[in-house]
Amino acid sequence: MTHPAFCGVSRAHLGDLIQELADLWLARCESELRERRGAERQREAGAGPKHGLVFTDRLLVTLVHLRTGLPHAALAELYGIARSTISRAIGEIRPLLAVRGFAVPDHSGVRLRTLADVLAYAEAVGIRLRIDGAEAQVRRPKAGRPGRRAFVSGKKKQNTIKTTTISDGQGRLLWSGADRPGRMHDQTAMRTEGIAEQFRLHPKVTAEVDEGYRGLANEFPDQISAPPKKPKGDAPPGEQYAWREMRRRQSSERICVEHANAELRQWRPLQRYTGPREDYAATHQAIASLVSDRSARRPTRRKPSTELVLARQAAF
Numbered sequence: 001m002t003h004p005a006f007c008g009v010s011r012a013h014l015g016d017l018i019q020e021l022a023d024l025w026l027a028r029c030e031s032e033l034r035e036r037r038g039a040e041r042q043r044e045a046g047a048g049p050k051h052g053l054v055f056t057d058r059l060l061v062t063l064v065h066l067r068t069g070l071p072h073a074a075l076a077e078l079y080g081i082a083r084s085t086i087s088r089a090i091g092e093i094r095p096l097l098a099v100r101g102f103a104v105p106d107h108s109g110v111r112l113r114t115l116a117d118v119l120a121y122a123e124a125v126g127i128r129l130r131i132d133g134a135e136a137q138v139r140r141p142k143a144g145r146p147g148r149r150a151f152v153s154g155k156k157k158q159n160t161i162k163t164t165t166i167s168d169g170q171g172r173l174l175w176s177g178a179d180r181p182g183r184m185h186d187q188t189a190m191r192t193e194g195i196a197e198q199f200r201l202h203p204k205v206t207a208e209v210d211e212g213y214r215g216l217a218n219e220f221p222d223q224i225s226a227p228p229k230k231p232k233g234d235a236p237p238g239e240q241y242a243w244r245e246m247r248r249r250q251s252s253e254r255i256c257v258e259h260a261n262a263e264l265r266q267w268r269p270l271q272r273y274t275g276p277r278e279d280y281a282a283t284h285q286a287i288a289s290l291v292s293d294r295s296a297r298r299p300t301r302r303k304p305s306t307e308l309v310l311a312r313q314a315a316f
Contacts, residue, residue, distance in 0.1 A: 001060055001078075008067035008267060009290060014060075016293075021096050022055055028092070052081050058089035062097070065090055066287055069268030094279075097286035103296035105172050115193060118166055118175045119202045129174070129207040130167045130257035133186040134264065135160040137272045138280065151277075153182035161273070161280055164190060165264070171256035172295040176264065176288040179281045186212040199223055208254040225250065263291050 004010055009017070034040070053061070061075050072090070076083040101111030104121060112118050122129050140159045141148045151159040160182030166175040180189045190196075190213070199205060199220050207224050209217060217226035228246045231239045264270050267287045273280055 001064055006067065007060060007063035009063060009294070013293060014063070018056055018059060020100075021059065021093070024096055025055055025058075025092065028096075052085045053079070053089050058093050061086055062090045062093040062286075063290075066094075066097075066269060066283065066290075067267055069274070094282055094286050097289055098282040099285075100289040102173060102175055102289060102292040104174075105168065105170075105296045105298075106300055112175055115175065115195060115198050116201075119198045119205050121174070122205045123202045126204075127168050129205065130169065130254055130260075131190075131207050131209045131213065132165050132254070132257040132261060133162055133189075133212060134165055134176075134261045134270075135162050135182060136270050136280075136284075138277055139274060147181075150181040150183050156182065158182070161277065162186065162189065163284060164193070165257055165261050167257045167260040169253075169256060170298070170301055171259040171263075172298060173260045173263065173288060173292040177281075177285065179284065187215050190216065196220075208250065208257075210254065225253075227251070260291075260295070263295065264288060267291075 001007065002011055002014060007014065057079070061079070064070055065072070065075065072086045073083050075086045079086070099113075101113040101117075104110040104112060112121060118129070135153055135156055137156070137158050138151060138161050141151065151161065153160040153162070162178075162180050162182055162184065163176055164178040164186065165173065167173055178189045178193045180192075196216065196219065199207075199216075203223065205223060209224055209226050211227055213224065214226050217224040227250050228243055231243050235243075264287060269275070269283050270287060273283070275283065
């Protein structure tokens with residue numbers, strides 16, 4: 001089960017997660033026991049009933065469930081334990097993964113957790129952000145439930161939940177969130193999250209967006225670049241060709257964020273989420289934190305210099 005095909009992370013990455021989350025899990029368990037007892041511990045640590053799954057196995061079954069979407073009952077059969085134990089383990093580990101934040105390339109130990117962190121990091125390092133929306137199909141709400149049509153996406157024609165993805169110029173995930181029903185427009189969700197205010201606070205930050213953020217690009221023309229508007233049908237051929245070339249160049253600059261979305265969709269729950277919609281945000285944040293860890297470990301590709309240099313010194 002520790003193979004990357006099952007858990008989605010390398011064995012070295014799994015070891016780092018165990019070291020990072022073990023103490024947090026133990027502290028949460030002790031806090032829950034303290035609330036249940038209503039008093040301090042009366043016996044030494046380690047006394048009392050033992051866990052059906054040790055922490056390493058709890059983390060592992062959570063990763064396998066997030067990666068493959070394997071049902072709790074199937075994982076219980078593999079481990080030879082009750083299904084409730086698997087459900088309890090996933091319910092304990094998934095929130096720990098969700099609050100980790102997003103790894104920063106070339107800066108180990110630094111995590112980004114909010115949009116303000118992302119724009120502050122982009123301004124300090126001087127990178128150009130790429131922003132895009134992603135959709136995951138969810139179950140259709142029951143008939144008669146209020147807000148049933150709120151999840152119907154006008155683009156996908158399905159019940160979806162939308163999220164917003166931000167990456168750098170090399171497709172490394174920096175932030176993913178702003179969960180909202182599929183009917184809500186991408187730009188509306190970003191304004192609700194306060195992205196416009198963050199761009200006002202960080203005037204040096206620039207970004208590439210698609211047509212869905214046209215209003216945001218109109219508001220910040222010096223910071224946000226959107227695809228050029230299509231010319232009218234009676235425009236001359238030269239103008240049509242220039243529009244196609246400008247759109248191609250803008251798409252090539254923005255394609256890296258699509259690659260970041262593709263990495264997220266490699267995890268089964270983000271292809272078609274079959275669980276309760278109330279748990280989608282935690283599931284998405286947990287997967288996004290793991291994807292950011294993997295993408296942050298990719299080395300930075302430096303662009304070759306265009307400066308002309310003599311291959312050898314002339315002999316005199």
